[in-house]
Amino acid sequence: MSELNYHARERLQIGIFMPSVSHSPNISHYKSDPDDWTFATNKKIALAAEAAGFDFLFPISRWRTIGGAIDFHGKSLETMTWAAALLACTQRIQIFSTVHVPVFNPVVAAKMGATLDHVSNGRWGINIVSGWNRKEFDMMGIEMLEHENRYRRSEDFIKVLKGLWTEPLGTFNFKSEYYTVRDGYCAPQPIADPHPPIVNAGTSSDARDMVARICDWAFICPMSFDDAEELARDFKARAARHGRHVRIVSMAQPIWAAQAADAHAERDRVVAEMDKEALRHWAAGANMESESFNQQTLETFCYGSGAMPLLGTANDVAEQIAEFYHRGVDGVLMSYMDFVKDTVRFGEDIIPLLKRMNVL
Numbered sequence: 001m002s003e004l005n006y007h008a009r010e011r012l013q014i015g016i017f018m019p020s021v022s023h024s025p026n027i028s029h030y031k032s033d034p035d036d037w038t039f040a041t042n043k044k045i046a047l048a049a050e051a052a053g054f055d056f057l058f059p060i061s062r063w064r065t066i067g068g069a070i071d072f073h074g075k076s077l078e079t080m081t082w083a084a085a086l087l088a089c090t091q092r093i094q095i096f097s098t099v100h101v102p103v104f105n106p107v108v109a110a111k112m113g114a115t116l117d118h119v120s121n122g123r124w125g126i127n128i129v130s131g132w133n134r135k136e137f138d139m140m141g142i143e144m145l146e147h148e149n150r151y152r153r154s155e156d157f158i159k160v161l162k163g164l165w166t167e168p169l170g171t172f173n174f175k176s177e178y179y180t181v182r183d184g185y186c187a188p189q190p191i192a193d194p195h196p197p198i199v200n201a202g203t204s205s206d207a208r209d210m211v212a213r214i215c216d217w218a219f220i221c222p223m224s225f226d227d228a229e230e231l232a233r234d235f236k237a238r239a240a241r242h243g244r245h246v247r248i249v250s251m252a253q254p255i256w257a258a259q260a261a262d263a264h265a266e267r268d269r270v271v272a273e274m275d276k277e278a279l280r281h282w283a284a285g286a287n288m289e290s291e292s293f294n295q296q297t298l299e300t301f302c303y304g305s306g307a308m309p310l311l312g313t314a315n316d317v318a319e320q321i322a323e324f325y326h327r328g329v330d331g332v333l334m335s336y337m338d339f340v341k342d343t344v345r346f347g348e349d350i351i352p353l354l355k356r357m358n359v360l
């Protein structure tokens, strides 16, 4: 059996990379929106996504601005509380929070997560960020660990979450270099079975090994379909060695128009008006501290913060999304030029095509 068939194939999952931060997603002056982070906008997108049939919403978590001329990510909503509010006003869609491991005690994060799971009747999930943005941690007086140790600590963090969420109350004990839990107790435990889904977004070798051992989903930022296929194959092969299955979700940013040339022109405009100062700030942090984005150039990173461009007519875009699926990717996390409008348009123009293609 090939690694891709290791698990019976589910239909493609589609999600939105929400503007929980300002100026999302393009690092550009072109159509840059300083007010897209507001809760009113996030709520509109969430309700439109749920009505259109999207599967999940995913936030960006930031503790301080990236800066630059547009003040990229200058305003942001904290994502545990953001998820609580959105889960309370939706019915069906799954919503994630993003947790920076160095900032949270895992017992507190487990309790907050169990609360969000109960608020939503099992619709909440967690994205684990090991930490790469040194300025954020300097602000809190938190020392950043070496890359390998960051992931060792993240793995311990996840073990504590799982222990508290699944072991009989008062019986979970844990001791490592990073965390100590005695007679761990988290009641109520989550409704989600066996526990809320645990995501990691990173493709370094340390990240891939941790995902294989202990996470449920891996979010990737490929440069091409070949790249996506290779990443999906590798993540799944590593997980299979532990007798596990992981879902792979790729970042992408579609633009579709009646004339394909108009979609390409829109992307070119984003790149032509890039905010070089903000990009340099980001690249300085990301290139030094993360391995996932080191293939990106300022040009590819400026469009959708590194999301793969999917451009053309509605049919072209649907075919490109289907191609992800046929290459072994299980989900697509999308950002848009105009989140509210494009979420509705995606439901009208693209979802019916994906259904006809038997991908959704």
Ligand SMILES: Cc1cc2nc3c(=O)[nH]c(=O)nc-3n(C[C@H](O)[C@H](O)[C@H](O)COP(=O)(O)O)c2cc1C
Binding pocket: 059, 060, 061, 062, 098, 128, 129, 130, 131, 132, 133, 147, 201, 202, 203, 204, 205, 206, 207, 219, 220, 221, 251, 289, 290, 291, 292, 293, 333
């Ligand atoms: C889809 C996606 C979402 C991410 N979301 C965040 C985020 O909200 N906040 C953050 O600080 N880092 C975020 N990251 C960065 C990753 O968590 C990770 O730290 C980075 O990719 C470096 O990983 P590496 O050191 O394993 O290469 C995201 C990455 C991806 C691919």
